[in-house]
Amino acid sequence: RELSPWSWSQVSALPSQNNLQSTMAQVAITPSPVAAAFRHIQWDPLSSLRLTPQETALLRMAETNPIEYTLGDARDATMYVRVLLKLLAEASFNVSGHVARIAEECNENRALDALDADPLGVVTHYAIAKLHTILTTLSSAWAAENGVSIGNVFYAGMEGDLIEQWKSLLRVISKGKGDAYAQRSAALCLAQILLAACPSQRGSPAVASSGSSKDGASGAASPSPPRVPSYASAIEPLEALTAWLISQLKSSNAATVGTTVPAMMTLMSATEGRQIFAASGGIKYLSRQLRQREKKQSWLERARERELVENAKSERASARERGAASKSTLSLSVLK
Secondary structure (H helix, E strand, O other): OOOOHHHHHOOOOOOOOOOHHHHHHHOOOOOOOOHHHHHHOOOOOOHHHOOOHHHHHHHHHHHHOOHHHHHOOHHHHHHHHHHHHHHHHHHOOOOOOOHHHOOOOOOHHHHHHHHHHOHHHHHHHHHHHHHHHHHHHHOOHHHHHHOOOHHHHHEEOOOOEEOHHHHHHHHHHHOOOOOHHHHHHHHHHHHHHHHOOOHHHOOOHHHOOOEEEEEHHHOEEEEEOOOOOOHHHHHHHHHHHHHHHHHHHOOOOHHHHHOOHHHHHHHOOOHHHHHHHHHOOHHHHHHHHHHHHHHHHHHHHHHHHHHHHHHHHHHHHHHHHHHHHHHHHHHHHHHO
16 A cells, blocks of 8 residues: 555655655765785685686676676676675675674774675675675666666576576575664665665666677677566565564664665665555554654753753852852952
């Protein structure tokens, strides 16, 4: 069911326009705290990732070229995305949790220490950060001008079905082991991918169905077949992501609730996302969080007011004491 005007007013801070590019421009995430270590990752020693020589070569190529170059070739773009999702699938099973406990941005030395202590944790952050960059690029004016889209990269086949590797994002979201960056950013990436399949978003540049690929040595763009993302293939992932969002909203921990905000803002920009969220009972828990936030703000405001009053009283008392001391000094000087 569609949200009623009253219930939708509960989430008035969330975007309501049906435009993926505009929505994604409003949703920002902080960088990974170990981003300084990304360029130091050595793929060959990480045998547990089970990368093929071709996949390793593609990762290295993507590091040395602008992201637009990789995304400009339909085959390279699709393979690159699948390799990044494979990194998530393999790395998320073996992380030690060291990186997950890092909350503040590291300088390069600390980031390198984290890479030594928990290389797969750094790889997890690396893959998510790269996926976010890809999605941002595929939702830009450059993508619209060059005919590349989320639909052509994350949806496959004549039917435009969502690629199966999306489940690695859900695994990171569900099994994040307290890694706020990984959960928040993976949820946002999955929301952006799924939003592209929503019929209400079909006019968005990020969902434009024409693609392009580089033509051999010339590098000239040639059109690839149109692909409309299948909404039917995105319904189950949308429901799974919504269930996770609601489970986080049930928490009384502000940091836990905070991991949901970017993904929720993205999903709420589509009619389909709002309908699934409402049908799943999400409005009740979101309303509770908003009420608790208002109560907390009111309590803080009252506390600040009390503090200001106490400070003013203290200042007046100090002024009286200084005045009394000044009079005593003056009286003593007169007697002398």
